[in-house]
Amino acid sequence: MDSKRTSEVLSVPTPQPPESAAEVPLEIHDLTVSYHKKPVLWGIDVVVPPGKLIGIVGPNGAGKSTLIKAAMGMLPVSSGWVKAFGKPVKESLTRIGYVPQRESVDWDFPVSVMDVVMMGRYGHLGLLRRPSRHDRQVVLECLDKVKMLPYANRQISNLSGGQQQRVFLARALAQESDLYFMDEPFAGVDAATEAAIVTLLHNLRDKGKTILVVHHDLPSARQYFDMLLLLNMRVVAFGETKTVFNYDLLQATYGGRLTILSEVADAVHARESGNGR
């Protein structure tokens, strides 16, 4: 029964990669990632077309954050590879921007809003190089785009959740990348900021940037994103939102149909770490 549903799921047409291979922003092939010897992502295959705003959705523990971290080469992988713009991802990092989860940093850190956004320029600066006038200019423009320019010289602990998120977005904008990974940019953000971020993402997309956003709210996912990647330890489906956003696929993603897979994962974990009986 389980395998039958899986084959149904896999029959959803995945988008065809564009002809010019060099312009594929992201290609993930057979990626498997384990935490403490317990697999959390299994055989991920994704070819992301350029100029799309893509939502990554799935239940808690589906491996959404893990997927984007692994895609940027930040985690050791058990198998598979990731290419960005036709090159191994580690060689393309200057073309990749990242918005981590807001809670991942200490907001009492002694830096100003300006300092944080300037970090977006660091990847472009060489070793021993200091930010130039041009970098400052870019940073101020990015702060303006997220309407945080008046706060440029504030210490970051005085910001609200929505403002913190906008600072992170400004930092990602300052990276001037072609491919963006964003980890829950809407978490703990007020409605006004959420709307502003969506507009910003659409503008970026219209300029031909590719954006992958980890998202956990299904109703809004349907409105915001061009494409959806339904994830639960493996890719349940990846395609245009209107094709993929249907009851069966969401049921397959959230409905606990993956018990066999997670049981096997537990078994692998038990054997590898020597706790199995």
Add this chain to the structure above:
Amino acid sequence: MNRPFKFSLLIPVLLASATNAHAARIGELTDSSIVEQALRFFTFQDPTVRFALAGTILLGITCGLLGSFIVVRKMALVGDALSHAVLPGVAFGFLWNMSKDPVAIFIGATVAGLLGAAAVHLIRHTTRLKEDTALGLVLATFFAVGVCMLTMIQRLPTGNKSGIDKFLFGQAAAIGAGDLKLMAVITVLAILAVMLFYKEFLVTSFDSDFARSCGFATHVIHYGLMLLVAFAVVIALQAVGVVLVSSMLITPAAAAYLLTDRMHWMLFLSAIFGMLAGAFGAFFSFLGPGLPTGPFIVLGATTVFSIAFFLGPKHGVITRWFKQRSRSNRIQRENTLKSIYHVLENRSFVGESVSLRELAERRRETLEDARIQSKALARHGLATLHEDGNQIFLTPGGWQLACSIVRNHRLWELYLTNAADFAADHVHDDAEKIEHVLGDEVVRAIERRLKYANRDPHGKPIPSLEDVQRGAAPRARREDSVGYGSSI
């Protein structure tokens, strides 16, 4: 402001008297010889003094700079573990050629420190134990081994053992020319590293995931910093001693963290504080023979920290207390003004003054309390007192403030009932607090929102902006007049 400052000054004074008492007890120093020693210290004639002072200042700078990163990376315990872990290395370095050769001790200590770090790493990554437990384990074990070895060395029949015991609590006077050279090299190295790799240290400390996504080798930067910290710990051993060296990394940086919100200022202040603490420790340990330097350096650093803790302009405990007190005094004055307004309003603003008794009755307090309050108003130029302080006349400034507070209160009540659908009897207590914090901008916005209404939910007139600006009792208004005054 004066009292807390004196209090912080007390600490060094107490310390000085403590050394004095100690010296008197062992009968080696008298008051006059302490003065002599101090003179010798400040004239820098003695090369020991020059070496000790230069050494403690150098290590203060190094530890202050690197300690800032330790503190913001929340690795204070790591510094502690590292400093204890180097002790066996010191002993090995000594055994190498049975003398206190700075280079041999430096190499031994650095190797031991790195071994300790590796042990922590191994425990963390092969067991389910967390970092703090691993640090505690390694710290104690290495320290125990070190103490055993030092004890053995003390009993060896051969070799120049002098000063090896000083590594526990530090003795700045034992710093030699060779030690000083090594300290200078490490200090220059630390300053250069912080200047050249500032952005790398900053971004990896603040957001290591983001740093990695930009292609920074976070592990290399982390272990590079750890190596520098190990160097700093090793050069600080001679002066501060193994037991207390981690405080040199943490205390000046913690004090700087309380005083500034910017990393580069924190680095600068922390280095300055480290220097001050170093000089302080060198001076006090010089006052008596055999006084350890480490504890004095630490207490010097703690003095700086206490000043920052109590008097820091933003986060200082006493500063905050003063701000809070002045705010609550202001609120009290504003409430008194409001009561005077209410008394006059109940008389339809007939007569200019309010008697103390009327005020006390209105505020349901004793005459004495009312007198204290009215005197506070007089001190701030908000009122004048007549007939032995029994009649209170508001000054124009007093009227302005009274009108604007009443206006804030009533506007807020009206806003809550009209715009936020609160019941009229639910809004008073809230307005009691809000009236003191509403800024002009918010007041204008509320007025616009309320279409310049002129009566609060209880039917009382809201003073107009014109009333506020006139600085006198509000004039009777026609029923159709609006918030900006009767003229509109």
